[in-house]
Amino acid sequence: MTQSYTKTSTFTASDARRVGGKVAADLRQMQMAYGSPTDQEIDDYLGELVSLLSDGYLDTVMYGFKKDGTWLSATLRYTALSLGTTGESDRSGTVKRGVETAGAYFTSFLTYSPKWWNLSEEARARYKAGLPIQRVSGEEPKAPGGWIEDKSYISGGGGVRRAVLGGVS
Numbered sequence: 001m002t003q004s005y006t007k008t009s010t011f012t013a014s015d016a017r018r019v020g021g022k023v024a025a026d027l028r029q030m031q032m033a034y035g036s037p038t039d040q041e042i043d044d045y046l047g048e049l050v051s052l053l054s055d056g057y058l059d060t061v062m063y064g065f066k067k068d069g070t071w072l073s074a075t076l077r078y079t080a081l082s083l084g085t086t087g088e089s090d091r092s093g094t095v096k097r098g099v100e101t102a103g104a105y106f107t108s109f110l111t112y113s114p115k116w117w118n119l120s121e122e123a124r125a126r127y128k129a130g131l132p133i134q135r136v137s138g139e140e141p142k143a144p145g146g147w148i149e150d151k152s153y154i155s156g157g158g159g160v161r162r163a164v165l166g167g168v169s
Contacts, residue, residue: 020053
């Protein structure tokens with residue numbers, strides 16, 4: 001007798017909130033280390049992330065400090081994982097401390113998934129209007145030192161992979 005089974009994954013808004021909570025915890029670590037982002041900014045980033053992630057529209061998002069068009073090493077990047085991702089979710093974690101941020105400002109840069117670009121321009125505008133952050137187009141800041149992937153935040157078969165700029169010390 002042969003048996004077979006099919007496993008399906010459905011990534012829900014609840015899963016996106018669980019994943020987003022870990023990203024928000026990372027941002028709170030950044031706030032403790034550097035004084036930014038604010039509580040309101042963290043809430044807004046979380047709302048945006050949960051919406052985009054649960055609808056499959058997120059490709060990558062970066063949060064960190066920028067000076068003269070370049071990310072400082074106190075920067076985190078999150079890349080959406082494809083549905084069906086399995087494995088243990090890491091604990092939210094450390095952020096690089098001791099980076100000189102004088103003259104820099106906290107910001108974020110986001111790229112959208114191919115699914116996003118399959119929407120009509122009108123549908124994208126309508127969707128963006130409902131997000132807590134109103135983004136404008138721009139060039140991705142330079143990231144000297146390279147990204148080092150160090151954590152995965154997974155729930156319900158989806159999530160994000162975290163990378164730190166230049167590693168965590």
